[in-house]
Amino acid sequence: MSVLTTVAARWRVQAHLDFMWMTKDLRFFLINVVGDVILNLAGVTAVFLLAERFDGIGLWARDQVIFMLGYAALVRGFLDVGFSYNVLHISRRIGRGQLDHLLVQPQPLWMGLLTEGFMPFSGCWSLLTGAGITAWAVVQLGAGFPVQWWLLFGANLLASCAMALAFSFLWGALAFWAPVAAEEMSSRAVGFLYQLKAFPLDGLSAVVLTGMLTVLPVGFVAWYPSRQLLGIAAPHLWHTPLAALLLALVAGIVFKKGMEHYAQTGSQRYIAWGHRG
Amino acid sequence: MPNSLDLGLPVGRTSSAMAGAVDHIRAARRHLKTMTMAAVRSLDDRGWVLAGDFGLRLLRVLLLLSLWRTVLPETGATSGMTRAAVLTYTLIAEAFASQLTLGTGIELALTSGDIANRFLRPAGVFGQFTAEMVGAGLRDLLLFSLPLFCLAPLLGVNPLPAGVGAALLFACSVALALLVAAALDFIFASIMVLLEHSVYAMMKLRTAVSALLSGAVIPLALMPWGIGEVFGYLPFAALASAPLRIYTGTGDALLLLALQAAWVAVLWPLAHLMWSANRERLVTHGG
Secondary structure: OOHHHHHHHHHHHHHHHHHHHHOOOHHHHHHHHHHHHHHHHHHHHHHHHHHHHOOOEOOEOHHHHHHHHHHHHHHHHHHHHHOOOOOOOHHHHHHOOOHHHHHOOOOOHHHHHHHOOOOOOOOHHHHHHHHHHHHHHHHHHOOOOOHHHHHHHHHHHHHHHHHHHHHHHHHHOHHHHOOOOOOOHHHHHHHHHHHHOOOOOOOOOHHHHHHHHOOOOHHHOOHHHHHHHOOOOOOOOOHHHHHHHHHHHHHHHHHHHHHHHHHHHOOOOOOOOOOOO | OOOHHHOOOOHHHOOHHHHHHHHHHHHHHHHHHHHHHHHHHOOOOOHHHHHHHHHHHHHHHHHHHHHHHHHOOOOOEEOOEEHHHHHHHHHHHHHOHHHHOOOOOHHHHHHHOHHHHHHHOOOOHHHHHHHHHHHHHHHHHHHHHHHHHHHHHHHOOOOOOOOHHHHHHHHHHHHHHHHHHHHHHHHHHHHHHHHOOOHHHHHHHHHHHHHHHOOOOOOHHHOHHHHHHHHOOOHHHHOOHHHHHHHHOOOOHHHHHHHHHHHHHHHHHHHHHHHHHHHHHOOOOOO
């Protein structure tokens, strides 16, 4: 069986389990749907209200801001669909010793990480919210975007998701060396990206802005690719994919180093004096 | 020398009034100790994580300040707020974010199973969580709020309150905000138990909704369509908007304090009622 077929088969299993879990109870289903929609909307509402109140923010017209908010919500939606069950929050799995549960499976680690967090039914509500906001913004902008633009939109969106994932893995790898202290490191890193992803960064000083595009790459989650796609800045549409590739490379190296350390020390989960005893 | 309160004398040997007073003092000491433990807990092996958190918060305040400088004119007032007042509002909101958006952590105790231990301790469950919440707030006050306050002039923001009276009333308002926050936490926890819903989803939902409705990110007065006025009467506004408006002198302090007090009076009995009605349904899942 080819790798792609295996991945698809794993996704199908996860999709089935997710569907069964999501539809086990009508009340549970409704609470999840309403909760996810509210959560994703609340994440972008503050900036939307500002844009509405002031008819845009700086260089950004109101509808352009809404496009950026939709883009940001889509990134969150894709991560919810593809990397739930603490795959995105990888430091939790490392810190709690749950990485062992993946390592004992008869498949490569990367395949487990790529497929185990797939939740197409319970995670799709954030994605649909993002798609709705983006569609509305595109209609409001009234620009007939060509096919080429949509391809670039897709590539940038994928790169933004990869950027957030790589950032979480980069920081989360600290849990290999400090499982207790860094158990929630990925949550902090992702929480930071999610909190600030919807803000236009144009007014920041050069130093802080550089930091927001390198050390803490929140700018690449929505702001930078959106301004390129909408022509607010010179269209260097390959910047975000390139930045994502670089960060993924760094995250991969650090994660591999962490795994080597983990091979020496093992998990604290199953020893009597470990923090989870 | 043994403390007279720790002699362990049977209650029957003292007068009943005396015994009541001793019990109250003992309870207060227990809660004070809990507060102290909560204040220093994260400094043992998580000091660098705390430093990282503070760094991220500093970046967030820089971003928000730049945002307001972009959208608000340098002179004149917008919806009754000058740019200087909004910058002070934003800086103080971040400086006191831990105090104004505090949670008791009861949701995590529910999901980790720690709640079972809480019932075994010689103090009320509400008291334990509230003391821990206040302790965590004190830690952030010393390690983040005060440094950011001192840093404010470098960020081009005047951190001082509208006046001495405003500062005093702000302190009262923060105390009331803490009470509203704790009551809301217990109400959310009760709803969570009632609905048997995911702890994390509920926590995220509460944080996202209260950040928006409390005015902690955007002053309610600057929201469009006048919805800020409506939000101003909701309990979430008692968490951040009320103290911050008092601090910056952009609201009627007495009216805001009265609203906060009214929410405390309504929410605490409701929290007790809901918790009592739902505690028997409690099932924990382990960590």
